Amino acid sequence: MAIENQELRKAGLKVTLPRVKIYQILEQADAGEHFSAEDIYKLLMNSGEDVGLATVYRVLTQFEAAGLVSRHHFEGGHSVFELARDDQHDHVVCVKCGKVAEFSDAELTRRQHEIAESLGFTVTDRTLYLYGVCTAGCEDK
The missing domain is CATH 1.10.10.10 (Winged helix-like DNA-binding domain superfamily/Winged helix DNA-binding domain)
Known part of the structure; x- marks a missing residue:
């Protein structure tokens, strides 16, 4: 099957x-x-x-x-x-063409947990979207 x-x-x-x-x-x-x-x-x-x-x-x-x-x-x-x-990853999105790229960064994840903890929270889930413009020839749709 x-x-x-x-x-x-x-x-x-x-x-x-x-x-x-x-x-x-x-x-x-x-x-x-x-x-x-x-x-x-x-x-x-x-x-x-x-x-x-x-x-x-x-x-x-x-x-x-x-x-x-x-x-x-x-x-x-x-x-x-x-x-x-199951893996934790984040996304970068082009505001012109909509292209999406993903990345993982252990230090960024660690800092997010650290910040949440300092504010009295325990992270149960997280999402991070960064917005920008493709630097390698954006295909504006």
Whole structure:
């Protein structure tokens, strides 16, 4: 049985062709690659799959509810998805083209916990988004 079928069943979701295809796209993403629902829809269309945009949104919402994907909401209503992972990482977002890059920094994570503790908090989760402009030839969309 394919890994994506196991993951879908483990999450309590019925194995359907659209779910499998969308999971495969997310699973085969390069490290740090994030997709909007529209990106996934275009990839499906380009590979000849007959899956509507509404189905892509619905499946991604189901995946998020089941804990299979993480949704990141960026300024300007830009949302992207990636498979849920256990590692802590942060994101840099281009305000012109929407490109997303991720990074990990142990010192930054340590400082965030230190700051929270000094204010009387224990960190249970964290999200950091940095906004800027691509410096290597921004592809303004």
